[in-house]
Amino acid sequence: xxxxxxxxxxxxxxxxxxxxxxRRALPHEKLIYFGDTANVxxxxxxxxxxxxxxxxxxxxxxxxxxKLIVVACNTASAQALGTLRKQLTVPVLGVIEPxxxxxxxxxxxxxxxVLGTQGTxxxxxxxKAIQKRCKNARVFQQACPLFVPLAEEGYAQHPATxxxxxxxxxxxxxxxxxxxxxxxxxxxxxxxxxxxxxGPRVQLVDSAxxxxxxxxxxxxxxxxxxxxRGSVKLYASDAPDKFTRAAQxxxxxxxxxxxxxxx
Ligand code: DGL
Numbered sequence: 001x002x003x004x005x006x007x008x009x010x011x012x013x014x015x016x017x018x019x020x021x022x023r024r025a026l027p028h029e030k031l032i033y034f035g036d037t038a039n040v041x042x043x044x045x046x047x048x049x050x051x052x053x054x055x056x057x058x059x060x061x062x063x064x065x066x067k068l069i070v071v072a073c074n075t076a077s078a079q080a081l082g083t084l085r086k087q088l089t090v091p092v093l094g095v096i097e098p099x100x101x102x103x104x105x106x107x108x109x110x111x112x113x114v115l116g117t118q119g120t121x122x123x124x125x126x127x128k129a130i131q132k133r134c135k136n137a138r139v140f141q142q143a144c145p146l147f148v149p150l151a152e153e154g155y156a157q158h159p160a161t162x163x164x165x166x167x168x169x170x171x172x173x174x175x176x177x178x179x180x181x182x183x184x185x186x187x188x189x190x191x192x193x194x195x196x197x198x199g200p201r202v203q204l205v206d207s208a209x210x211x212x213x214x215x216x217x218x219x220x221x222x223x224x225x226x227x228x229r230g231s232v233k234l235y236a237s238d239a240p241d242k243f244t245r246a247a248q249x250x251x252x253x254x255x256x257x258x259x260x261x262x263x
Contacts, residue, residue: 003228005030006215007061007069007090009054012040012152013246014186015072018095019232020251021208022070025216028226031233032064033072033247035258038238041148042075043117043184050119054080055087056263060235062090067224070215071095074183075117078125091218098214099181099207100129104137106203107179113140113172115194116183117148126183140175144168144187151186154246161190165197173198181205189250234258 006026008019012035019033034057036042042050054076058069069092071077071084077094084092103112114126121143130137147168150161172180180202182188188206195204219225232251236243240258247256 001067002224002226003030004065004067005032005233007032007034007058007064007066008072009034009036009057009061009069010073010185011036011042011075012186013243013250014148014151014184014189016247016250017185017188017206018070018072018208018211021212022215023230023232023251025209025212026219027230028228030226030228030231032061032066033232033234034061034261035234035236035243037236037243038262040152041117041145042073043119043145043148045119047079047119050076051080051083054084058084058088058092060261060263062088066090068093068215068218070211072185074099074185075119078120078123093211093215093218095185095207095211096125096129098210099183099205100126100133102205102207102210103179103181104130104134106205107137109176109178110134110137111140111175111177111179112137113142113175113177113180114183115142115144115168115172115180115187118143118145120183126181140172140177142168142172144184147190148184148186151189154249156190156192161193162197165190165193169194169197177202179203179205181207232256235261237262
């Protein structure tokens with residue numbers, strides 16, 4: 001059981017920011033990543049559609065004999081985690097709780113802003129997770145739907161991204177939050193622009209490292225940590241070559257290659 005792989009998925013390249021953190025924290029694990037590039041973005045879809053798509057992908061990962069599934073997508077974590085846990089036989093971990101935890105640890109004025117997709121914002125998942133742990137926290141949310149295609153297209157340094165960031169983040173600056181959760185796994189790809197726009201007094205919380213620590217603790221607690229040599233296997237449901245280029249850049253690994261897999 002210990003040597004079985006861990007399944008990780010997102011709608012596209014965003015979850016690779018989580019995969020990168022998992023690689024660093026858990027170098028002995030075999031990681032299978034699925035980018036649902038045929039269906040990206042998840043962020044504006046209904047809860048029903050996101051749940052259906054997430055289930056399809058998670059069932060595929062389960063069929064690969066994984067010991068654990070990591071939902072490296074905030075939208076799917078916010079909308080489908082309960083169903084995934086009910087329908088699957090392997091344990092499932094999401095990104096919302098670790099993100100909320102990291103933000104509470106970071107804030108000093110208890111004003112936290114959440115940047116996310118429409119689906120994540122509407123689900124109120126972060127608001128609930130933060131206020132469950134910290135009753136006096138004030139949570140401000142901002143949907144940033146255009147950040148996802150900009151990240152998918154590799155527009156991290158493009159002037160268009162700066163303009164859009166100004167537009168989305170002006171009300172976030174005005175909210176007085178001292179901590180901003182990058183509540184979509186695509187957003188760390190645009191971290192430099194977001195940091196410049198928010199200014200030096202605001203801390204950005206990227207839940208990747210906290211999630212990796214949560215996964216490590218889970219494996220240890222359940223005696224599931226692998227001891228063999230780690231590896232990465234990538235699948236994409238469409239355009240695997242484009243996905244491969246993005247993955248090579250993000251992971252800094254020229255040898256990784258995505259296989260096309262329709263689910
Ligand atoms: N990266 C995903 C998230 O964390 C989904 C983005 C999208 O597909 O809209 O929410």
